[in-house]
Amino acid sequence: MHPPDQLGRHRDASAACGDDHSPCTLHVNGTRHDLTLDNRTTLLDALREHLALTGAKKGCDHGQCGACTVAVNGTRINACLTLAVMHDGDEITTIEGHGTPESLDAMQQAFIDNDAFQCGYCTPGQICSATAILEEIRAGLPSHVTENLSTAIDLTDAEIRERMSGNLCRCGAYANILKAIHQVAEAHS
Numbered sequence: 425m426h427p428p429d430q431l432g433r434h435r436d437a438s439a440a441c442g443d444d445h446s447p448c449t450l451h452v453n454g455t456r457h458d459l460t461l462d463n464r465t466t467l468l469d470a471l472r473e474h475l476a477l478t479g480a481k482k483g484c485d486h487g488q489c490g491a492c493t494v495a496v497n498g499t500r501i502n503a504c505l506t507l508a509v510m511h512d513g514d515e516i517t518t519i520e521g522h523g524t525p526e527s528l529d530a531m532q533q534a535f536i537d538n539d540a541f542q543c544g545y546c547t548p549g550q551i552c553s554a555t556a557i558l559e560e561i562r563a564g565l566p567s568h569v570t571e572n573l574s575t576a577i578d579l580t581d582a583e584i585r586e587r588m589s590g591n592l593c594r595c596g597a598y599a600n601i602l603k604a605i606h607q608v609a610e611a612h613s
């Protein structure tokens with residue numbers, strides 16, 4: 425019970441707001457998590473604060489930097505811009521689901537091979553996006569700079585840069601990130 429207000433009235437905030445929590449099941453990196461979350465919890469906060477998966481980073485919390493990029497049902501999204509309860513039952517892949525320090529996946533290894541980071545803060549989001557854009561290109565999904573929509577998409581620098589444009593790197597590792605993505609793409613071509 426809240427203390428009385430200036431007019432002596434008692435106010436129950438939970439009654440005023442209704443039920444503000446919901447059950448939510450998230451399948452993260454192949455593991456099921458049954459949670460009860462405040463409806464206002466973003467997916468990013470659910471991952472970081474409730475599941476201790478801190479690989480996805482909070483850079484801007486406004487959809488502007490891409491540090492929080494994860495995949496939901498195979499599609500990359502900014503986890504700071506979506507509510508966790510909207511993803512009840514969804515399959516979520518974070519950077520922790522890509523590889524382990526002992527067994528890196530191809531994109532993680534390529535970032536190391538090409539010195540594609542400095543502080544590393546943006547790197548989980550960069551790797552999640554980089555992995556996703558190669559899938560998008562393989563699936564034939566055009567971008568703003570795709571010139572020919574009737575043939576397979578060319579993996580040009582412009583194509584990669586455009587698709588990675590939502591992932592900012594304050595350290596300016598862009599040139600080497602580009603090399604890392606080309607390395608993985610060429611290995612799988």
Ligand code: FES
Nearest residue numbers: 483484485490504
């Ligand atoms: S933290 Fe989500 S886009 Fe910046």
Ligand code: FES
Nearest residue numbers: 542544593594595
């Ligand atoms: S490596 Fe520092 S922000 Fe990208």
